[in-house]
Amino acid sequence: MPTMTAATLVGRKGFCSAQLLNSSQAASNIKLSGEEFMSKLLDRRWTLQNPDTKIHQIIVSPVQRQNGVGSFANVSFFNNTEPYLGNKMIDENQGPSFYILRDDLLHPLVNGNKARKLDALFPLMEDYSVTDVVTCGGCQSAHTAAVAVSCAERGLKSHLLLRGEQPEILTGYNLISTMYGNVTYVPRSFYAHRKGMLQSHASLVAGHTGSIVHCNEIIEECFSIRTSERHLKKVIIVNEGASDAIAMLGIFRLVQYLSQDHLLGRKRTLNFIVDAGTGTTAIGLGLGALCLGLPWKVTAVMLADKIDAYREQESRLISDFKRQFHFTLDDHKLNEVDVGIVHWVDRCHERKFGNVLQGEIEACQQIAQQTGILVDPVYTLAAWEMATLLRSKNAEDDADVVMLHTGGTLGLFGLAQRYKSYFHKLKDRLPASE
Known part of the structure; x- marks a missing residue:
């Protein structure tokens, strides 16, 4: 290959994404500003045609109800679908409010942070000529469903390891994963050792003539690939929830988009609220804001682990x-x-992950009826609760609150199957009308 300058490498999107930033020689010869670095990092092919997302404003109003139920018994919500953004503030006379980024509308099946985390990954897979994708998740994993759909749309085969037993009736994300991908149910004792489980299954898929690459290795592999290498199968292992550094590139792209002057801008102090499963999305938001020097804080509601585990994940990523x-x-x-870019917090009220309560389901119903926005009781409701809490009380700072809707609403079908009695009661206990 002829000698190339750093600028030449950056300009060749089709060659292999982000090669400038993976060439140690180029890295040692160039120093970049935050904006230059972000611009070059994001100069690549993407899965999403554009990074756009709809931004709504949710106005929170206190109400008095005699028979209020759920988490929001004393408040109501109004959805302003056309908020005035940019350098000026929205009229505070409307009452306390927060913004919500409608990433749940990105795709009928691949939406929210799942779409963002796969945004940069699939073009890299195409660069590397991947044929098969192996990943894992819970029985109702939105991540595995997103991978399955994305693979099928591109002619790739997905191999999905789902924790636990096959449900009696396939529904929600479990049904989508089964329709689009190849599902294998894995005993919980085996699933607890994810690294070995994924490697073992990838070896079965690759066979004797195939090759295996991990998600966090694909950039180096793509950069160093030799044209003489020929494999019948090229298998990539994607971690649970796509918790890899590459997955954060799509989050960076969202940050750059939102920082435009006619949207959230670069000067306003913002507090981003996001529900945290693996924590990858929150860490990506924090890193992206830090790279661009934005006065943005990221608050992540912990839903799948303890704070030490999230901090360890933050340091690793x-x-x-x-x-x-x-x-x-x-x-x-x-x-x-190496840590501390995300403010990790517990859910607003005491609960155990996966223990869906009647009040939470009714809260989701209230939000849907009053705003037209669907959230799920486990993840996105937790972020909505935190955003409401921060805007309903006298906050210590003047930061505007922005909730990222991470999608996942098809999970409601799986929850309704598992907790039938809770959902059956909805027809008898509708929130009081305003």
Whole structure:
């Protein structure tokens, strides 16, 4: 291959994405500002045609109900679908409010943070000529469904390892995963050892003549691939929830889009609220904001683990990001940080993950009826609760609250199947009308 300058590599989107940032020689010869680094990092092919998302404003109003039920018994919501954004604030006379990013509308089946985390990954798979994808998730995993649909749309085969037993009736994301992909149910004791489980299954898929690459290795593999290498199958392993540094690139793209002056801008102090499963989305938001020097805070509601595990995940992803993309920002505070870019918090009220309560389901019903927005009782409701809490009380700072809707609403079907009695009661206990 003839010698190429760093600028030449960056301009060749079809060659292999982000090669400038994976060339140690180029990295040692160039120092970039935050905006330059982000621009070059995002100069690639994407899965989503554009990074756009609809932005709504949710106005929170106190109400008095004699027989109020659910988490929001004393408040009501109004959805302003055309908020005035940019440098000016929305009229505060309307009452407390927060913004919501409608990423749940990105795709009928692949939406929310799942679509964002796959945004950069699938073009890289095409660069590497991947034929099969192996990943895992819970029985009602939105991640595995998103991978299955995305693979099928591109002629790839997906192999999905789902935790637990096959339900009596397939519904929700479980049904989507089964319709679009190849599902294998895995005993919980085996699933607990995810790394070995994924590697073992990938080996079965690859056979004797195939090759295997992990998601966090694909950039290096793509950069160093030799044309003489020929495999009948090229299998990629994607971690549970796509918790890899590459997955954060789609989140960075969203951050850059939102920072435009006619949207959220770069000067306003914002507090982003996101529900956290693996925590990858929250960490991507924090890293993206830090790279661009934005005055944005990220608050993540912990729903799948304890704070020590989330901080460990944060440290791992930041380290992987620096290693994979040869972080080259000159005199930038991200050079020193390895944790602390996300504010991890517990859910607003005490509960156990997966224990769906009647009040939470009724809260989802109230939000749907008053705003036309569907959230699920486990994940996105937790973010809505936190956003409402921050805007309903006198906050210590003047930050505007922005909730990222991470999708996942098809999970309601699986929950309704599992908790039939709770959903059956909805017809008898509708929230009081305003």
